[in-house]
Amino acid sequence: MIDLRSDTVTRPTPGMRRAMAEAEVGDDVYGEDPTVRRLEERVAELFGKEAALYVPSGTMGNQIALRLLCPPGEEVLADADAHIVTYEGGGIAQQGGIQTRTLVSERGLLDPDAVAAQLRAGDWHTVGTRAVAVEHTHNRGGGSVYPLERLRRLRELTRAAGVALHCDGARIWNAHVATGVPLAEYGALFDTLSVCLSKGLGAPVGSVVLCSAEQRPLAWRLRHRLGGNMRQAGIIAAGGLYAVEHHVERLAEDHANARLLADLLDLPAPETNIVLIPVPEALPADEVARRCREQGVLVSAFGPRTVRLVTHLDVDRAACEQAAKVVAAALAG
Secondary structure, three states: OEEOOOOOOOOOOHHHHHHHHOOOOOOHHHOOOHHHHHHHHHHHHHHOOOEEEEEOOHHHHHHHHHHHHOOOOOEEEEEOOOHHHHOOOOHHHHOOOOEEEEEOOHHHOOOHHHHHHHOOOOOOOOOOEEEEEEEOOEOOOOOEOOOHHHHHHHHHHHHHHOOEEEEEEOOHHHHHHHHOOOHHHHHHHOOEEEEEOOOOOOOOOOEEEEEOOOOHHHHHHHHHHOOOOOOOOHHHHHHHHHHHHHOOOOHHHHHHHHHHHHHHOOOOOOOOOEEEEEOOOOOOHHHHHHHHHHOOEEOEEOOOOEEEEEOOOOOOHHHHHHHHHHHHHHHHO
């Protein structure tokens, strides 16, 4: 099968498996796993942040980061299609008591002027905005990338309003490679980030929360409350560390393969590794996905009228060329 459903489906490379098998480990609940510490220190260094915390998933990372910024009964402002709103099971509401308020944004990218108009100070009967969350790159926006100047404007207006700025950076590595913006420059714009290791970077497990040194003890405690503290976690952290050291620059290959898919399917070129395909009115997306599966290609029905293809390290150029033929035939009926 050629699996283009997501960049989460990757399997560890031989080098990554060796690193995991040979990882030095300890009890991370006691803070004694040296591989986990190395991973946290390395990612914090790359983003120029004071502290980092390894967590099992990006969803947990976002939950923790937003609870560091937003007390119960207050709100976070986000795009209407943001991952924290769409794909995290209402977790920040259930677990953190945080209200979300959303704006419909072009390609999922918040407009600073629209955000400024929606910020609320809060009083005895209104909910105050305590954080703004961006998703970079934006999944439902087709891997869309925030222009750096737009992020700077969001930082300026949130700082002036006394509001925190969080980045769901599940695919921020793709944004870094696509734009050349240094990771530390992104890191300087946000109060907290959650960056994923198990998507484009190809690690089997994990994300990293980036925050201040002062925030980290509470982040650790929140991880514990959510059931995310792990023991000899260095075995999986080694996969993440290997990914950070070896798989960042190669994301350019995934971007090139996504552009190839788009070109072969006569679609606009994507910015990163996600290709969204509109389907004909009379042909539901799940039927397109079924037809593709029968011909050996896995794609995602991304809503009733959209199919999503995501390139990654387990799919090469030849596989993408074959996939494009299958998808085109499926769309043609």
